[in-house]
Amino acid sequence: xxxxxxxxxxxxxxxxxxxxxxxxxxxxxxxxxxxxxxxxxxxxxxxxxxxxxxxxxxxxxxxxxxxxxxxxxxxxxxxxxxxxxxxxxxxxxxxxxxxxxxxxxxxxxxxxxxxxxxxxxxxxxxxxxxxxxxxxxxxxxxxxxxxxxxxxxxxxxxx
Ligand SMILES: [Zn+2]
Numbered sequence: 001x002x003x004x005x006x007x008x009x010x011x012x013x014x015x016x017x018x019x020x021x022x023x024x025x026x027x028x029x030x031x032x033x034x035x036x037x038x039x040x041x042x043x044x045x046x047x048x049x050x051x052x053x054x055x056x057x058x059x060x061x062x063x064x065x066x067x068x069x070x071x072x073x074x075x076x077x078x079x080x081x082x083x084x085x086x087x088x089x090x091x092x093x094x095x096x097x098x099x100x101x102x103x104x105x106x107x108x109x110x111x112x113x114x115x116x117x118x119x120x121x122x123x124x125x126x127x128x129x130x131x132x133x134x135x136x137x138x139x140x141x142x143x144x145x146x147x148x149x150x151x152x153x154x155x156x157x158x159x
Pocket of ligand 1: 026030047048
């Protein structure tokens with residue numbers, strides 16, 4: 001049921017700010033990753049970050065808007081551990097979708113093969129700390145620290 005309510009929430013949220021195409025990219029990505037391999041739920045931030053990532057792939061013009069929220073978090077040093085461990089039933093706030101997008105953007109930039117390994121590890125039932133450590137050699141704290149450097153140094157330059 002959580003997935004249904006999450007889907008409804010997404011439809012309402014996106015309907016107010018997005019084209020049908022953007023909505024399709026977002027929801028299509030959810031469907032894909034839910035069906036990919038085993039029906040194991042990915043962490044909420046990863047599910048939403050992937051959906052937003054594919055939306056940006058579909059429309060590059062959305063990129064800077066999504067990055068700007070992450071820059072606010074990174075520049076203020078706002079902890080993102082609560083986003084990384086959020087349960088689906090609790091949902092994400094709008095700025096947190098954008099932080100999740102940049103987390104996926106960062107992880108993909110750090111290595112597409114590593115990113116696939118990370119997702120496959122999760123789909124094999126590993127918890128995210130173990131899945132991340134195996135794929136990237138990082139703890140969740142390492143991820144937070146490296147994400148902050150990426151947003152402050154790389155995204156702040158504009159690319
Ligand atoms: Zn969504």
